[in-house]
Every structure is written in structure tokens, then in C-alpha cells.
Amino acid sequence: MTEISVTLNGVETTVAIEDRTSLADMLRERLDQTGTRLGCEHGGCGACAVLLDGMPVRSCIVLAAMADGARVETLEGLLEDPIIAALSKTFHELHALQCGFCTSGMLVTARDILRRHSAPTRDTIRKELSGQICRCTGYVGIVNAIEAAGRDLASNEADKGTETAAP
Amino acid sequence: MKPAPFAYHRAATLPEALAMLSEGDETAPVAGGQSLLVLLALRITGFDRLVDVTRLQELRACRETDDTVFLGAAVTHAEIEDGQVPDPSQGLMPRVAAGIGYRAIRNRGTLGGSLALSDPAADWPPCLMALDATLVIAGQTAERRVPVRDFHLGPYTTALEPGELILGAEIPRLPEGARWGCAKHARKSGAFADSIAIAACPAPDRARVVLGASESHPRQLAETSALLSRQPTADESALRTAAAADIAEADPDADAWRRRCHLATVLKAIREARR
Ligand SMILES: Cc1cc2nc3c(=O)[nH]c(=O)nc-3n(C[C@H](O)[C@H](O)[C@H](O)COP(=O)(O)OP(=O)(O)OC[C@H]3O[C@@H](n4cnc5c(N)ncnc54)[C@H](O)[C@@H]3O)c2cc1C
Ligand code: FES
Ligand code: FES
Numbered sequence: 001m002t003e004i005s006v007t008l009n010g011v012e013t014t015v016a017i018e019d020r021t022s023l024a025d026m027l028r029e030r031l032d033q034t035g036t037r038l039g040c041e042h043g044g045c046g047a048c049a050v051l052l053d054g055m056p057v058r059s060c061i062v063l064a065a066m067a068d069g070a071r072v073e074t075l076e077g078l079l080e081d082p083i084i085a086a087l088s089k090t091f092h093e094l095h096a097l098q099c100g101f102c103t104s105g106m107l108v109t110a111r112d113i114l115r116r117h118s119a120p121t122r123d124t125i126r127k128e129l130s131g132q133i134c135r136c137t138g139y140v141g142i143v144n145a146i147e148a149a150g151r152d153l154a155s156n157e158a159d160k161g162t163e164t165a166a167p
Numbered sequence: 168m169k170p171a172p173f174a175y176h177r178a179a180t181l182p183e184a185l186a187m188l189s190e191g192d193e194t195a196p197v198a199g200g201q202s203l204l205v206l207l208a209l210r211i212t213g214f215d216r217l218v219d220v221t222r223l224q225e226l227r228a229c230r231e232t233d234d235t236v237f238l239g240a241a242v243t244h245a246e247i248e249d250g251q252v253p254d255p256s257q258g259l260m261p262r263v264a265a266g267i268g269y270r271a272i273r274n275r276g277t278l279g280g281s282l283a284l285s286d287p288a289a290d291w292p293p294c295l296m297a298l299d300a301t302l303v304i305a306g307q308t309a310e311r312r313v314p315v316r317d318f319h320l321g322p323y324t325t326a327l328e329p330g331e332l333i334l335g336a337e338i339p340r341l342p343e344g345a346r347w348g349c350a351k352h353a354r355k356s357g358a359f360a361d362s363i364a365i366a367a368c369p370a371p372d373r374a375r376v377v378l379g380a381s382e383s384h385p386r387q388l389a390e391t392s393a394l395l396s397r398q399p400t401a402d403e404s405a406l407r408t409a410a411a412a413d414i415a416e417a418d419p420d421a422d423a424w425r426r427r428c429h430l431a432t433v434l435k436a437i438r439e440a441r442r
Contacts, residue, residue, distance in 0.1 A: 002175070020207075057271050063175055065177075128269075132269075
């Protein structure tokens with residue numbers, strides 16, 4: 001067992017893990033952060049996306065030990081985030097989820113898309129989302145919701161003048 | 168999908184990493200883990216110990232001269248995509264980087280890891296071959312340089328000796344105005360390629376066209392490259408004939424569908440380079 005420390009959703013957290021433990025298993029099984037889902041457990045589906053030092057990663061193919069000393073954010077820690085708030089609203093309104101299994105990974109990824117591209121086109125959204133698998137919706141609602149959230153954020157931005165929305 | 172137990176060690180210095188790797192073949196380097204952790208989870212491979220090389224300053228370094236750019240092995244695909252490291256290639260490398268997997272993969276996966284793995288369908292091996300890059304490789308006692316064209320020996324097989332680490336790639340600069348094209352065919356964006364072709368033309372009379380995603384390792388297409396160098400405006404039917412012959416040699420076991428994928432990517436890459 002190895003002891004590691006991460007700043008999980010802003011809270012300094014120390015946990016003893018086996019070296020082979022994935023970041024996803026540590027989050028779900030040791031730290032009760034079950035908002036992070038596990039689909040394929042080998043990097044293929046995107047359900048397990050979390051932020052590591054601010055960047056999305058697939059937590060099933062990052063070792064917990066690799067995150068030692070880093071900042072980790074799961075969806076639970078992003079509920080106050082303005083982009084996640086905008087996305088939650090449009091996901092709800094535009095039927096971007098059915099069973100919800102893929103949704104945490106979709107939101108974490110969609111937030112990153114909207115941070116890197118302001119008001120992205122549908123083509124950009126589809127390309128950027130190609131690694132996130134959803135077995136229910138057929139994706140159309142998800143693409144609509146990200147497009148709408150992008151528009152909402154861009155128009156809020158315009159209203160606010162030069163202030164930036166992304167933290 | 169849980170890997171068998173192993174020990175993980177984050178190396179602090181290059182000598183420490185090389186010493187651990189020299190202790191036997193049950194120790195492997197790990198960089199982004201975006202291939203190795205998948206293979207371990209699927210239990211396709213197994214090691215007793217992983218040595219994390221991503222914090223080694225030698226592998227994070229980038230150096231520029233008038234003629235070359237050295238990119239450390241632990242530079243990530245996303246850093247190349249975003250232009251956070253110098254680009255020797257007039258935009259070719261950022262474009263190739265953006266097509267590798269998905270953003271979450273690119274945030275972790277590294278140039279050196281991709282080259283060392285030598286997956287036949289990977290993007291960096293054909294790209295760095297077309298750019299005529301040279302790898303700098305460290306062993307416990309000495310450093311050596313291996314041109315990328317001599318590095319990939321077959322599927323998942325390279326010139327790396329046990330215990331060696333790739334420090335990085337020295338990439339000749341494409342001069343301003345140099346032309347290039349790249350084309351990747353895959354079932355969906357971000358997936359591994361069914362075919363990938365890169366054309367780099369450092370000068371109007373010097374073209375290197377490389378094919379990747381064959382059954383084996385990437386190859387420079389000799390006839391196509393020679394024709395394009397000799398006759399930069401060669402018509403497409405001549406190029407098609409040369410490319411078909413080269414493809415038959417580069418990927419002899421390809422079925423008809425795969426050969427058509429290859430021909431399509433090669434011609435598309437050349438078209439882009441000539442635009
Ligand atoms: C869903 C998914 C999609 C992907 N799609 C693509 C794609 O479209 N195109 C593509 O090219 N790749 C793709 N990849 C692979 C990705 O690019 C990997 O990042 C890359 O193959 C390996 O880099 P890594 O840093 O993660 O290496 P690791 O997984 O850490 O290591 C890979 C191998 O290299 C060795 N190694 C690592 N660093 C060094 C070094 N410095 N010296 C010597 N040996 C070393 C390791 O021991 C291991 O054998 C994909 C991966 C996933 C999970
Ligand atoms: S569970 Fe991590 S990518 Fe599928
Ligand atoms: S909503 Fe069920 S998998 Fe996406």
C-alpha cells in the first residue's frame with residue numbers, strides 16, 4: 001500500500017492505495033465519489049472523465065498514484081461551475097440524457113469543449129465528443145444541449161462586456 | 168478489467184530511472200499510460216514494476232536550433248496540438264496531434280510513448296518519418312541516435328534495447344513555405360487509423376510520402392516520393408500508378424478494401440501538399 005495525497009474538489013485528501021489502483025477506483029471505492037462512472041474500464045468510452053490539474057482525463061487509465069500531489073475535480077466538485085450550470089440547464093431542457101450513465105463524462109467533456117471553443121459549431125462539437133459513448137440518446141440531444149449552452153454562455157459574455165465567464 | 172498487481176515508482180532523475188530499468192525485463196517505463204495501462208488492464212501484458220518517466224527534465228526538455236527542434240519524449244499530444252512547444256513542421260505536427268484519439272487521451276499520451284509502442288496504426292511514427300526525425304535514446308552507459316526510418320522494425324517492435332529510454336526526437340525544420348499534407352482514414356474521428364498518409368516537401372524537388380497503418384510499420388513510399396520530387400506537378404494518374412506499386416510493397420497482406428483506403432489517403436495527402 002502507498003499513501004498518496006490529492007486535492008479532491010478543493011479538499012486535501014490522503015488515502016492509502018495499492019499501486020495498481022486506478023484513479024477511478026480510488027474515487028469511487030475509497031472516496032465515495034460515485035458521480036464518476038465506469039463503463040469499459042479500458043479507455044474506450046469516456047464515462048470516467050474527471051479533471052486532473054484542470055484537464056480532462058480518463059480516470060480508468062490514470063493510476064491513483066500518478067495523481068499524487070495533483071488537483072482532482074469530479075462532477076461533484078463542479079456543481080457551482082458556471083459552465084456546468086449552463087450545461088445542466090440545456091441537458092435537462094433538450095433531452096440530452098435518458099439513463100444518465102454517460103452524463104457525468106459528457107458534462108466534464110462538454111465543459112472542456114466550451115472552454116476551448118467559444119460557441120462551437122455542431123461539427124466541432126461532434127468531433128470533440130467522438131470519444132464519449134452514449135447508448136441511449138443517439139447523441140442529437142447532447143449535441144443540441146452543448147450548442148445551446150455555448151450560445152447562452154457567449155451571449156452572457158457579450159452582455160457582460162469584457163469580463164470572462166470561464167474561471 | 169483490473170491489472171495484476173505491480174509496483175509504481177515515479178523516477179526523480181534519469182540515472183535513477185535507467186538504473187531501475189536495467190534491473191530486468193519485469194520493469195517497464197510508463198509515460199502517459201494511455202496504451203500501457205490499457206494493455207495491463209486487459210492483461211495483454213504484465214510487469215512487476217512501472218517507472219514513471221514523465222517528470223524527468225531530460226524528457227520534458229525542448230530545444231531549438233536554426234535547423235532543428237528537439238522535443239522531449241514526455242511532451243504530450245495536447246501540448247503539440249496547442250502549440251505549447253515549438254513546432255518544426257509549419258503546422259503539420261499540431262494537425263496530426265489533434266487527430267490522435269480524444270482530448271482526454273491527448274492530455275496524457277506522449278510522443279515518446281507512441282513511438283516506443285510502435286502500434287502499426289499510430290500517428291506519430293509515420294509523421295516523424297516523413298519529417299526525417301532522429302530519436303535520441305539513452306541507455307545506462309551511453310546515448311545513441313537512431314533515425315526514425317530505422318527505428319520501427321515491425322508491429323510493436325522497435326530498435327530499443329532492454330533498459331533504454333527515448334529521450335526525445337530531433338526534428339529538422341520544414342522551411343517556411345514548405346508544403347505538406349496529411350490524411351487519416353478511420354471509422355470515426357479519433358479512432359486508430361485504417362490508413363494514414365503523410366507527405367512532406369521540404370523543397371519543391373524533395374518529397375517524402377510515408378504510409379502508416381499497414382500490418383507492420385510505416386514506410387516511405389519510394390516510387391511515389393521519387394516521382395513527386397522529380398516532377399512536382401506529375402499528373403494524378405501517374406501518381407496513382409506509383410502509389411499502387413508502393414502500397415503493394417508496404418502492405419503486402421492488405422485486402423482490397425485496405426488497399427483502397429491506402430490509395431485514397433496517399434492521394435489526398437499529396438493533393439493537400441500541392442494545393
Ligand atoms: C481510446 C484511445 C484512442 C487512441 N487513439 C489513438 C490514435 O488515434 N492514434 C494514435 O497514435 N494513438 C492513439 N492512442 C494511443 C495514445 O496515443 C497513447 O498515448 C500512445 O500510444 C502511448 O503514449 P503514452 O505516453 O500514453 O505511453 P504509455 O502507455 O505510458 O507507454 C507505451 C509504451 O511505451 C513505453 N514507453 C513510454 N515512454 C517511453 C520512453 N520515453 N522510452 C522508451 N519507452 C517508453 C512503455 O513502456 C510502453 O511500452 C489511443 C489511446 C486510447 C486509449
Ligand atoms: S470507463 Fe474509462 S473510458 Fe470507459
Ligand atoms: S443516457 Fe444512457 S448512456 Fe447516455
